[in-house]
Amino acid sequence: MAGETTLAESAQAIFCSMADYLGASKSEKILNLKLYPKFDDFLSNSKNKEFLDKALTRVKVDGNAKDVFEFLSKKDSWYQSSIIIANKIVKDLKEIDSNYNISQEGYSDGGMFYLRGNVDVMKDIGELFKLANTSPITKRLEKELPGFPGFKDINKWSPADIYFANKTSQSEIKKQLTLAKKSPYSFDILNQSITKMIDEGNLLPLSLKKTTKSASLVKVNFSDDIRNKLLNTVKFINTTNWKEYKRLDRTEELSWLKIKQGQKTETRDIRLMIDTGGGKGEIKLRHDPSGSSSGRLVIEFLGGGEARGGSIASHIALHNLWSAVDKSAADKFLKAYNDGLKEFSKIKKDKDKDKTTLRSDKYKNTSQYDHHMAIASAENITNNIMPIIKTWFNSNTDDKAQKLTRLMFQIATSRSPLSSRFVIAK
Numbered sequence: 001m002a003g004e005t006t007l008a009e010s011a012q013a014i015f016c017s018m019a020d021y022l023g024a025s026k027s028e029k030i031l032n033l034k035l036y037p038k039f040d041d042f043l044s045n046s047k048n049k050e051f052l053d054k055a056l057t058r059v060k061v062d063g064n065a066k067d068v069f070e071f072l073s074k075k076d077s078w079y080q081s082s083i084i085i086a087n088k089i090v091k092d093l094k095e096i097d098s099n100y101n102i103s104q105e106g107y108s109d110g111g112m113f114y115l116r117g118n119v120d121v122m123k124d125i126g127e128l129f130k131l132a133n134t135s136p137i138t139k140r141l142e143k144e145l146p147g148f149p150g151f152k153d154i155n156k157w158s159p160a161d162i163y164f165a166n167k168t169s170q171s172e173i174k175k176q177l178t179l180a181k182k183s184p185y186s187f188d189i190l191n192q193s194i195t196k197m198i199d200e201g202n203l204l205p206l207s208l209k210k211t212t213k214s215a216s217l218v219k220v221n222f223s224d225d226i227r228n229k230l231l232n233t234v235k236f237i238n239t240t241n242w243k244e245y246k247r248l249d250r251t252e253e254l255s256w257l258k259i260k261q262g263q264k265t266e267t268r269d270i271r272l273m274i275d276t277g278g279g280k281g282e283i284k285l286r287h288d289p290s291g292s293s294s295g296r297l298v299i300e301f302l303g304g305g306e307a308r309g310g311s312i313a314s315h316i317a318l319h320n321l322w323s324a325v326d327k328s329a330a331d332k333f334l335k336a337y338n339d340g341l342k343e344f345s346k347i348k349k350d351k352d353k354d355k356t357t358l359r360s361d362k363y364k365n366t367s368q369y370d371h372h373m374a375i376a377s378a379e380n381i382t383n384n385i386m387p388i389i390k391t392w393f394n395s396n397t398d399d400k401a402q403k404l405t406r407l408m409f410q411i412a413t414s415r416s417p418l419s420s421r422f423v424i425a426k
Contacts, residue, residue, distance in 0.1 A: 007071040010063025018055035019090035039072040061116040088215035099201025147324035158420040160205030169203040209426030233277025236405040245378035289377035340381040347376040
């Protein structure tokens with residue numbers, strides 16, 4: 001079975017398609033959580049099954065329908081979120097642009113599709129992103145734009161989880177692909193094409209956020225003035241009181257026994273408390289020891305009014321951003337990180353030999369293997385870099401810290417100068 005993200009986003013596409021087919025007035029009556037609080041309740045009505053079958057003819061997703069429905073039967077919160085967002089989009093998408101007049105029944109007669117995964121429009125847009133991202137024009141801009149580290153993945157350009165697209169947009173994107181393969185391509189050309197399709201109501205990139213109460217639609221990167229106004233309101237306040245991590249006993253095994261007894265260690269992350277103008281938020285920095293032999297440094301934005309959550313998963317990206325503000329401090333951070341990384345990688349390689357056995361010993365939401373890697377991460381990387389980060393931010397609150405905070409926020413939330421338009425449904 002596919003992962004939770006694939007199944008949840010595929011479910012959202014299917015219910016959005018159903019809402020469009022039903023139209024706004026019918027949708028609110030049929031996609032009704034009071035009548036059908038759970039997905040199994042919804043399926044108990046044979047007419048609803050027919051609507052689901054119709055919706056499946058108007059979507060192209062990479063989640064198998066049978067798996068999606070099994071997932072929704074087990075995950076009430078994702079079913080509820082899908083219903084709430086689908087009703088919001090069919091009713092109010094015209095507020096994003098008047099050309100999205102999808103509230104009438106049978107919109108576009110099935111000529112507009114919700115897409116998720118490496119299919120059709122999304123696949124071609126992914127190819128266009130690669131061509132623009134690797135072009136000489138973009139490489140030059142990475143050097144000229146202060147603090148712009150380049151796009152390490154497509155989500156920093158556009159975090160759209162699903163696309164709403166018709167045949168006109170499919171044709172336009174094919175034209176863009178032909179153009180991009182013939183001559184140097186750029187994000188300027190790509191973004192102009194995306195903007196035109198959105199303005200004409202032919203394409204909509206949707207970034208989904210789970211909700212179980214109400215939904216709103218938020219335009220991102222539609223106006224340089226609005227984007228810059230938001231970025232200028234982002235203000236660093238202070239850091240959390242990070243303290244050096246210490247294992248609970250002299251060996252990893254004994255420390256794990258104390259974890260199982262309910263004892264706790266110091267947190268391994270540090271948080272930058274910020275004000276986004278629309279609410280309080282935070283940027284959390286942590287080393288994630290899972291995955292590759294080196295793990296990864298994650299800079300994650302949480303909360304804050306109209307802003308979208310997002311993250312940067314690269315210590316190199318942080319170094320590049322920091323260098324635009326204070327190269328000396330950035331280099332000091334990078335050296336500390338790389339020094340710690342050498343020892344961490346050795347330990348991880350050794351622990352991975354017994355990964356299966358260590359993972360079989362579990363307590364609550366963690367395992368002995370996870371705890372061993374947390375110790376290796378904290379003692380060799382976190383304890384190296386967090387004092388540098390904490391001291392620098394708390395001693396540069398008037399100017400430099402503000403600039404770096406805004407740069408991190410800008411990249412994490414996909415609001416860089418080269419990012420595309422998208423709509424958050426949350």
